[in-house]
Amino acid sequence: MNNPNASNIPGGAIARRQSPLVPAPPATAHPPATPRPLIPVLRDADDPDTDETSVLSYWHVLVKRKWLVIAVLATILLVVLVTTMITPSIYRATATLQIDLDTIKVIQAEGVTPGEGMSSRDYYQTQYELLKTRALAERVAAKLPENLMVSVHESLAPGALSRLKGMLRGQPAEDPAATTIDKDRLAAFVQQNMRVDPVRNSRLVRVHFDSLQPGFSATMANAIADAFIAANIDRRFDASAYAKQYLEERLAQLKLRLEDSEKQLVEFAQQEGIVGVDEQQSPAAQEMHRINESLAAAQQQRIEAEAKLQRTQQTSPEALPEVLLSTIVSQLKNRRTELTSQYQDKLRIFKPDYPTMMQIQGQIDEVDQQLRSEISRIKQSVKAEYESARSTESMLAARLSELKLQILDLQGRSIKYNILKREVDTNRQLYDGLLQRYKEIGVAGGIGANNISVVDRARAPRGRYSPNLTRNLALGLLAGLAAGVLLALMIERLDDTIKLPEDVERQLGLAVLGVIPRINQGSPLVELKNPRSVFSESYRSVRTALQFSTDSGVPRTLFITSSTPSEGKSTTALTLSLHFAQLGKRVLLIDADLRNPSLHHLLAVSNEAGLSNYLSGASRPLRYLCRTRVKNLTCLCSGPLPPNPAELLAGPRMVNLLQLAAASFDQVIIDGPPVLGIADAAILSNLSDGTVLVVESGNTRRGYGRAVLKRLMAARARVLGVVLTKLDPRSQGPGYGYGYYSYEESTPKRIGRA
Incomplete structure (x- = not known):
């Protein structure tokens, strides 16, 4: 490392210190030094302090341009203050309504006109939109007393800014009291100054009305509430009257159709000689049902008999279940066993040709002959049982075929009869249903129940609603700060000058x-x-x-x-x-x-x-x-x-x-x-x-x-x-x-x- 106080002059130059700029030999010229640039210490991109430094840089920008932010803030606050001071005072009155779910049904048919099936959310949203309709505004305007028209004139009078614009344009000033307000303009006035504010998670809704006079605002809010209730009742009565008229017309039509269809049914039955076409009541249908059951049982018996017959043909006679279960066969086998036992006992004493022995042998042969005869008889009975079951099945099947032909012939001749009968039944059901609904509508239409009521009537407000100086200044303060900060950051962003050491290192790459x-x-x-x-x-x-x-x-x-x-x-x-x-x-x-x-x-x-x-x-x-x-x-x-x-x-x-x-x-x-x-x-x-x-x-x-x-x-x-x-x-x-x-x-x- 160099000593700052040490001289870097070569030896040939020390002697000429008192006479500067004296030419020296080329060998004594100072060789160019090798530069060693300072290496800037840059922040790593993964450094956790990078975000904190970025936020701090934004703060530095705001501090640097604080007067710009203050100027923008002061300008916006001044504009807000002046606008608030010259704006006329608006008074708001509020009436509170309670709206319950509508339960009246005009036609009790699923998928045609849903009553309670309508979701409460859709129903209440419909009521809120009805409050904002032009029809309700016209209803309120039509019932507005003459003594309130002056307040309407004052509310419709142009403000200071509007009058100033008119004067600048050269338009003459109009007298508000002399101007006639037509129906459309009055209804638009009611719509523009009315506000509907539903209370969250409740059946209440607040109806606000804004005007230049407190008493007029309360009167108009109450008038809107009363008009909405009256309009709701009128809609219910109109719906009932329309439903009754519609049902009367439909009943008359269905009555005529029912009479015609019944006449055609009777005439056709007389011509064809049909008495009771119902398949469950006709004799042929009943007999076919019984034969079906008997045929099923006969088929079952035939199958069982056929199985026994096949078993007798394929199995040893002595192993047949019928033979084993036969009492006669069992007795004959026992008798043969006894004779065989006697024969064996006496065989030790007598020879086979001894008369007694021959007699016993003859008895044994006779018992064997009887066993063969009994087994043959059992096999013949099984075969006879099979033949009987097969014959019964054939007879039942033939009878069933005959009954089917009879029923099919009857059905073919009764097609038109059934069509006419179904039409009669349908017309009778429609007629009975409409008649019952007509009676219900007639009873419900005279009740006049209403599901909307006034909870709190509007009163004249004691203070103005707008302009709110405190709120406007607070909003102006927020807007001014936001605008000032954004403008300062935008200007700083557009400023491409080198301001900080970091800019030198980042933009030029120099220490x-x-x-x-x-x-x-x-x-x-x-x-x-x-x-x-x-x-x-x-x-x-x-x-x-x-x-x-x-x-x-x-x-x-x-x-x-x-x-x-x-x-x-x-x-x-x-x-x-x-x-x-x-x-x-x-x-x-x-x-x-x-x-x-x-x-x-x-x-x-x-x-x-x-x-x-x-x-x-x-x-x-x-x-x-x-x-x-x-x-x-x-x-x-x-x-x-x-x-x-x-x-x-x-x-x-x-x-x-x-x-x-x-x-x-x-x-x-x-x-x-x-x-x-x-x-x-x-x-x-x-x-x-x-x-x-x-x-x-x-x-x-x-x-x-x-x-x-x-x-x-x-x-x-x-x-x-x-x-x-x-x-x-x-x-x-x-x-x-x-x-x-x-x-x-x-x-x-x-x-x-x-």
Whole structure:
């Protein structure tokens, strides 16, 4: 790290300190330092404090443009106040109605006219809309007394704004009392000033009426409530009368149709000789029903008999269930068992040909013959049972077929009869239903029950309803704040100037060497006299940043430039020269702005001869150096303004001058012209070891800054960073304070914690 008090002059230049700008050998020329730009510390996008910083930036914008917000707020509040004061007072009266569900049914037929089936929400919404209809307004207007017409005239009279517009248009003023109000206009007046306000989650509804007179508002609110109740009753009676008339006409028609259909039915039955066509009552139908049941039973018996027969043919005779269950077979088997047992007992004594033995054997053979005969008889009985069941089934099926033909013939002949009979039944049902409903309507129509009642009648209000000064001012306050904030944010959004150090890092990609506050009173030189002032401390931080800008310290030759004039580059060049001189360095300040020089005014020195004289070949620069009142600070003014500054600066004499200056002084600072519009700054930036760009806060546009940076890069300039000047910390919020010192006082004041 460089020592600020140590000299960076090469050994060959130390001996010539008393004779500056003496030509030195090329080997002793100061090599250009490798710039080491400061790396800006940018906030990570994933930092959780990003949202908080964004909100804080919005607050800074509002603080910066607080007077704009206050002006918009005051304007809107003034407009609201004036409008409220000149607006006529409106009085609102309120009548409260209770509306119950309607239960009257005109025609009791599902899907035709729903009564209670209508949802309560639809019903009440219908009633609210009926309150707003023009028919109700015309009903109220028709019953309005003559003594209230004056109040109507006053309410319909044009306001102050309307009269003023008419006067500006040249229209004559009309007398409200002399104007005749027609029916349509009066009904429109009632509709415009009436408000319907349903009470949530209840059957109550409030009817409001607004006018210029409290008593007139109460009268009109009560008149609307009474007219609505009367209109509801009229609708119910009209509906009953219409229903009765409609039912009478329909009953007469159905009565004639019923008589005609009955006559046709009787005549057709006489012609065809049909007596009781009902299938359930006719003998053929009854017999067919019985035969169906018998046929089913016969089929079941035939199936069972057929199964037995197949079993006798496929199974061993002795294993048949009928044989096993036969009592005779069982007795014969027992007898054979006894004889066999006797035969075996006597066989031990007698021989088979013994007469007794032969007799027993004969009995056994006889029993076997009887068993075979009995089994054969059982098999014959099973077969006979099957034949009988099959014969019965055939007879029943034949009879059923005959009955079916008879019934089908009867049905074919009774088609028209059934049609006529159904028509008679239908007409009789319709006639009976309409007759019953006609009687119900006749009874209900005379009752006149009403489901709407007045809960609270309207009274004359004691105070005006509108305009409400407090509410209007509150709304105006909210609207003014919103409009002011939106306008401030919109203007800030449209403002594309570089205002903060973050803008420099984000838009230009350069490090911020320092931030210089705006001086509202006095001059920079006056502020520099106080070494503890914020202005001096800010430039002292710039000097410190430059000492760490490269590996070898501060570049020997510094070029100070800006994008446009009046951004503070000359002040920055002078201030940095003074601060480097305070470190004991020999500093040469060159005013290279050959178009609009200003350093000789700031240093109060003569500008009769200077840099332009040397570049034009008039003499050596030694005679043009000016000693200043500041120790270790020498100045080379611009001299007379030449007609071709760019050609002079691009010549070899400017290169020789910078080599001599670098060899003779510890620090060379060049105050150059702006970059945009001219080529002087590009030439000087290429010849210098480092370039410092001065940007004025709130004045330099982002496009200008990018264009300047492109030109400097094209000229191969070594841009060290940016000095942001004329920053107003009070307009940018508390995030841009300056250390421990208050900006308002020139003496140091501790305002933070150590």
